[in-house]
Amino acid sequence: MAAREEVLALQAEVAQREEELSSLKQRLAAALSTGQESARSVPVSPLPPRAALSREEIRRYSRQLVLPELGMQGQLRLAAAAVLVVGCGGLGCPLAQYLAAAGVGRLGLVDYDVVEASNLARQVLHGEALAGQAKVFSAAAALRRLNSAVECVPYAQALTPATALDLVRRYDVVADCSDNAPTRYLVSDACVLAGRPLVSASALRFEGQLTVYHYGGGPCYRCVFPRPPPAETVTSCADGGVLGAVTGVLGCLQALEVLKTAAGLGPSYSGRLLLFDALRGDFRCIRLRRRRPDCAACGERPTVTDLQDYESFCGSSATDKCRSLRLLSPEERISIMDYKRLLDSRSPHLLLDVRPQVEVDICRLPHALHIPLKSLERRDAESLKVLGEAIREGKQGAQEGASVPIYVICKLGNDSQKAVKILQSWADLDSLTVKDVVGGLMAWAAKIDGTFPQY
Ligand SMILES: Nc1ncnc2c1ncn2[C@@H]1O[C@H](COP(=O)(O)OP(=O)(O)OP(=O)(O)O)[C@@H](O)[C@H]1O
Numbered sequence: 001m002a003a004r005e006e007v008l009a010l011q012a013e014v015a016q017r018e019e020e021l022s023s024l025k026q027r028l029a030a031a032l033s034t035g036q037e038s039a040r041s042v043p044v045s046p047l048p049p050r051a052a053l054s055r056e057e058i059r060r061y062s063r064q065l066v067l068p069e070l071g072m073q074g075q076l077r078l079a080a081a082a083v084l085v086v087g088c089g090g091l092g093c094p095l096a097q098y099l100a101a102a103g104v105g106r107l108g109l110v111d112y113d114v115v116e117a118s119n120l121a122r123q124v125l126h127g128e129a130l131a132g133q134a135k136v137f138s139a140a141a142a143l144r145r146l147n148s149a150v151e152c153v154p155y156a157q158a159l160t161p162a163t164a165l166d167l168v169r170r171y172d173v174v175a176d177c178s179d180n181a182p183t184r185y186l187v188s189d190a191c192v193l194a195g196r197p198l199v200s201a202s203a204l205r206f207e208g209q210l211t212v213y214h215y216g217g218g219p220c221y222r223c224v225f226p227r228p229p230p231a232e233t234v235t236s237c238a239d240g241g242v243l244g245a246v247t248g249v250l251g252c253l254q255a256l257e258v259l260k261t262a263a264g265l266g267p268s269y270s271g272r273l274l275l276f277d278a279l280r281g282d283f284r285c286i287r288l289r290r291r292r293p294d295c296a297a298c299g300e301r302p303t304v305t306d307l308q309d310y311e312s313f314c315g316s317s318a319t320d321k322c323r324s325l326r327l328l329s330p331e332e333r334i335s336i337m338d339y340k341r342l343l344d345s346r347s348p349h350l351l352l353d354v355r356p357q358v359e360v361d362i363c364r365l366p367h368a369l370h371i372p373l374k375s376l377e378r379r380d381a382e383s384l385k386v387l388g389e390a391i392r393e394g395k396q397g398a399q400e401g402a403s404v405p406i407y408v409i410c411k412l413g414n415d416s417q418k419a420v421k422i423l424q425s426w427a428d429l430d431s432l433t434v435k436d437v438v439g440g441l442m443a444w445a446a447k448i449d450g451t452f453p454q455y
């Protein structure tokens with residue numbers, strides 16, 4: 001009998017090699033797929049109804065089978081159900097994990113993105129070794145490890161108006177786990193056109209929301225939000241931050257709604273919006289407006305009879321990770337390379353960092369003056385004084401008392417554009433050159449200084 005230590009060491013090695021093998025298989029699958037796999041190339045066949053469970057299935061699902069509300073009939077419905085998960089990020093990972101564990105027959109996974117280090121704190125199906133891999137392959141491999149009987153269909157592509165309807169029609173229930181307005185309208189319209197219920201959630205910072213659209217005569221996304229919000233008012237997780245456990249809570253609640261819908265129990269949140277505040281530990285529920293008779297998608301005389309150009313409709317991109325705003329003309333902006341050249345040539349200027357203090361605590365350029373965008377927005381007196389002094393000092397350093405230009409920087413180049421707009425609107429600064437640094441400090445980290453932290 002080998003020593004216990006030897007057994008443990010061998011078990012650890014087996015686990016590690018299995019992990020490596022699985023990673024290799026995913027890289028192979030990713031290479032074969034070319035990332036452009038067409039939705040049309042995937043088999044369409046619906047899952048056949050299930051008449052009975054096997055002995056193994058009865059044992060595996062025994063704890064939920066004995067729930068009278070679910071029972072054998074509910075479990076058979078789950079086994080014959082196909083669910084489309086749009087987005088394998090913070091919400092999609094926990095959602096898909098619980099659907100696979102509960103025995104949903106087929107899971108379609110759509111995502112165009114690859115795993116990055118900054119995903120790992122909340123996108124719990126992906127592991128360290130999988131950075132750079134397509135999220136759908138990483139997720140599918142993890143789900144197959146969890147439950148090999150569940151059929152996982154990965155689509156390593158963006159859901160677009162060209163592919164959405166065809167894809168949505170192949171599934172019984174759709175879960176929106178995406179993170180942008182164009183995709184939310186696209187998924188909702190496709191669900192209305194295909195007649196599918198949509199379980200939708202979102203999470204940001206310490207807060208989350210959840211509802212079920214287009215179920216049993218309830219409203220669709222457009223009934224509640226007929227018009228998209230202005231692009232500059234939308235905050236992403238990359239900008240605003242999010243705690244992984246918050247997306248975990250919302251993803252699990254989404255899984256519950258999908259499971260109840262697919263098993264025939266019916267969802268709880270059709271026509272109701274659940275609001276979760278993790279900092280206060282509060283769950284609240286508000287009633288949503290009823291279906292609008294004049295809704296462009298699900299109303300009496302719908303104008304959305306085909307999927308449209310949702311990026312133009314929302315004025316923002318569905319796939320651009322940085323969600324770059326275009327508030328300024330090219331003349332009002334400077335590239336990171338040009339800024340570096342200017343810095344190297346010691347050209348007098350003022351670099352204004354407008355990120356919140358919490359981000360400055362993570363990293364900063366030592367020569368930058370820090371005034372958060374929020375202080376500029378409310379014309380905070382102390383900040384104005386500091387800025388005025390910096391401008392005066394710069395003037396003294398510049399030739400013949402000329403004003404030095406101000407370059408405004410933030411993390412990604414969105415807040416800096418808003419700050420330039422504010423500074424331009426101040427009459428006492430209108431003789432100054434004020435530009436934003438395109439791409440912000442993340443462009444600095446990517447193109448100028450590889451040791452600068454990316455966050
Ligand atoms: N139109 C779309 N088609 C396919 N996948 C999409 C689409 N829009 C968004 N997604 C995916 O939805 C997921 C949203 O999850 P989440 O916001 O947690 O991830 P993320 O965008 O990687 O995070 P971060 O904003 O921190 O970089 C992402 O993986 C994103 O690629």
Ligand SMILES: [Zn+2]
Pocket residue numbers: 219220221222223224291292295296297298299
């Ligand atoms: Zn509607």
